[in-house]
Amino acid sequence: MLKDITLGQYYPVKSPLHKLDPRVKILLVFAFIILLFFVQNFVGYAVFALFTGIVIKLSRVPMKFMLKGLKPLFFIMIFTAVLNLFMVQGEHVMFRIWKLTATYEGLRTAVFMILRLVFLIMGTSLLTLTTTPLALTDGIESLLRPFRKIGLPAHELAMMMSIAIRFIPTLLEETNKIMQAQAARGSDFETGSLIKRAKALIPILIPLFVSAFRRADELAVAMECRCYNGGENRTRMRELKMHANDAVASVIVAALIGTIIFTNLFPLFSQFAL
Amino acid sequence: MIDLKHVSYVYQTGTPFESAALNDVNLHIDKNTFTGLIGHTGSGKSTLIQHLNALLKPTSGQIIIDGTDITDPNVNLREVRKKVGLVFQYPEHQLFEETVYKDIAFGPRNLGLTEDEIKERVYEAIEIVGIDESQLERSPFDISGGQKRRVAIAGVLAMKPSVLVLDEPTAGLDPAGRDEILDKIRGLHQRFDMTVILVSHSMEDVARIADHIIVMDHGRVAFYDSVNEVFSHAQELRQIGLNVPQVTEIMRGLKKKGYPVDIRIHTVEAAKAEILRLFQEKKLGERQC
Ligand SMILES: Nc1ncnc2c1ncn2[C@@H]1O[C@H](COP(=O)(O)OP(=O)(O)OP(=O)(O)O)[C@@H](O)[C@H]1O
Numbered sequence: 001m002l003k004d005i006t007l008g009q010y011y012p013v014k015s016p017l018h019k020l021d022p023r024v025k026i027l028l029v030f031a032f033i034i035l036l037f038f039v040q041n042f043v044g045y046a047v048f049a050l051f052t053g054i055v056i057k058l059s060r061v062p063m064k065f066m067l068k069g070l071k072p073l074f075f076i077m078i079f080t081a082v083l084n085l086f087m088v089q090g091e092h093v094m095f096r097i098w099k100l101t102a103t104y105e106g107l108r109t110a111v112f113m114i115l116r117l118v119f120l121i122m123g124t125s126l127l128t129l130t131t132t133p134l135a136l137t138d139g140i141e142s143l144l145r146p147f148r149k150i151g152l153p154a155h156e157l158a159m160m161m162s163i164a165i166r167f168i169p170t171l172l173e174e175t176n177k178i179m180q181a182q183a184a185r186g187s188d189f190e191t192g193s194l195i196k197r198a199k200a201l202i203p204i205l206i207p208l209f210v211s212a213f214r215r216a217d218e219l220a221v222a223m224e225c226r227c228y229n230g231g232e233n234r235t236r237m238r239e240l241k242m243h244a245n246d247a248v249a250s251v252i253v254a255a256l257i258g259t260i261i262f263t264n265l266f267p268l269f270s271q272f273a274l
Numbered sequence: 275m276i277d278l279k280h281v282s283y284v285y286q287t288g289t290p291f292e293s294a295a296l297n298d299v300n301l302h303i304d305k306n307t308f309t310g311l312i313g314h315t316g317s318g319k320s321t322l323i324q325h326l327n328a329l330l331k332p333t334s335g336q337i338i339i340d341g342t343d344i345t346d347p348n349v350n351l352r353e354v355r356k357k358v359g360l361v362f363q364y365p366e367h368q369l370f371e372e373t374v375y376k377d378i379a380f381g382p383r384n385l386g387l388t389e390d391e392i393k394e395r396v397y398e399a400i401e402i403v404g405i406d407e408s409q410l411e412r413s414p415f416d417i418s419g420g421q422k423r424r425v426a427i428a429g430v431l432a433m434k435p436s437v438l439v440l441d442e443p444t445a446g447l448d449p450a451g452r453d454e455i456l457d458k459i460r461g462l463h464q465r466f467d468m469t470v471i472l473v474s475h476s477m478e479d480v481a482r483i484a485d486h487i488i489v490m491d492h493g494r495v496a497f498y499d500s501v502n503e504v505f506s507h508a509q510e511l512r513q514i515g516l517n518v519p520q521v522t523e524i525m526r527g528l529k530k531k532g533y534p535v536d537i538r539i540h541t542v543e544a545a546k547a548e549i550l551r552l553f554q555e556k557k558l559g560e561r562q563c
């Protein structure tokens with residue numbers, strides 16, 4: 001179960017995507033997500049699918065890894081789809097079950113919804129899979145810096161994030177260890193009623209919280225011992241620098257935006273929209 | 275009683291983080307033996323012992339305990355865990371109950387024992403590890419580190435396993451605490467005929483307490499023999515980053531200087547006897563001249 005969590009997991013290979021500046025990557029993923037909500041027909045989604053497919057290929061992250069990130073959300077996707085299928089009002093009735101009517105309009109919305117979620121997750125997974133957590137937070141800090149003038153603690157936010165991300169694998173490992181230790185004492189997490197299984201979590205959660213607090217405490221002390229006092233006058237070992245390939249990537253995404261607008265504008269394509 | 279046949283284990287198969295932790299491990303451990311398991315950091319000791327009560331299933335190979343194949347998917351896990359008690363590294367990190375009593379009772383309760391039996395087992399367990407009855411109603415988070423460790427070990431003992439596996443039970447304890455815990459473990463082995471497997475980084479500890487030693491190196495078993503035999507391979511041990519107990523070093527040094535001593539000696543007592551014997555012989559020799 002714990003093995004399925006790919007969120008915030010970096011996939012260490014060399015690829016053009018890994019080399020992009022994190023700031024550019026963050027902004028482009030933002031553009032990608034916003035654009036996703038402007039897609040109105042299947043042609044647009046086809047363009048998106050093609051684009052995403054090529055980018056995944058370029059990233060050299062195996063497709064299997066990408067799909068694993070979708071698994072935990074499978075249930076939510078099905079649920080949204082079913083809800084849409086029956087709730088959207090329309091004229092073209094497909095079939096009726098009891099008091100529920102499924103329409104073609106509902107089907108269309110349901111499919112769009114699923115596609116949107118899939119692309120949303122794939123886009124963000126691509127970001128986290130090809131960017132080290134450190135680069136990611138550096139990027140965020142740098143992007144947030146202009147907002148410092150209005151009192152946004154950019155450095156502190158970035159620091160908090162990088163610590164949080166840094167501790168995800170540690171806590172997962174810790175959870176695993178505690179689960180095994182309790183299993184060795186005869187704990188059983190996999191069988192029994194829901195209540196029984198929920199109760200079986202207590203022996204895991206309490207030691208986990210205790211250790212998380214202990215770690216947080218130790219980390220705070222360690223940071224203070226080394227005179228950490230926020231971002232004032234801090235220089236960094238590796239400065240972020242933009243390269244030619246960042247410009248190329250931006251142009252490609254701009255082209256994608258253009259294509260989507262094109263598919264939305266021209267009536268030729270709208271006939272494919274149901 | 276414990277048989278491992280061609281056991282291999284790979285962590286995170288099918289990802290770029292794949293790492294082989296065990297490689298074709300074959301072992302046969304007899305009943306009522308006390309086996310030390312040593313090896314440098316990352317050699318696969320913890321991975322190996324987690325196989326012994328089916329917390330990890332081997333990627334390939336077979337593990338048979340008392341005639342039961344525990345790698346079988348249909349094996350009764352509860353029975354396996356009742357038979358093989360496993361004390362993890364830093365076991366105090368797994369404490370969670372409100373009181374020491376409840377925490378020790380957690381294992382027996384999972385075995386489905388009655389309240390009376392549980393009570394009996396808790397008292398028996400604290401007697402073995404040396405926790406005072408007055409501590410039973412305290413919170414396991416309020417007692418000292420050494421006491422926590424004992425409570426955690428008692429929690430496993432209360433399940434009355436016939437095989438006890440301990441992963442570095444003395445890590446992070448002071449010398450007095452270390453000796454005490456080791457004495458208790460030796461006592462268990464002698465009093466209850468328990469089969470014990472002890473993971474340790476300390477050659478001295480293992481030499482003093484175990485009768486067999488398994489040496490792991492990069493996921494393989496490098497040596498598996500009686501303590502005497504294993505420590506006679508000082509050269510090979512050093513090559514894989516381990517050393518022999520200091521008294522054994524002294525004996526080897528004496529031998530090099532030409533004194534006829536047994537270089538397999540690994541306890542201070544035996545070394546003392548050997549050196550006294552040497553003096554005696556020398557005296558006899560002088561007198562005869
Ligand atoms: N959860 C895990 N995921 C991936 N690899 C792991 C995991 N646990 C251990 N390993 C790897 O398996 C190998 C054996 O680890 P193991 O913990 O068994 O070593 P050990 O002999 O117990 O070391 P130590 O003396 O430090 O406790 C190591 O190379 C380690 O990096």
Ligand SMILES: [Mg+2]
Nearest residue numbers: 319320363441
């Ligand atoms: Mg270990």
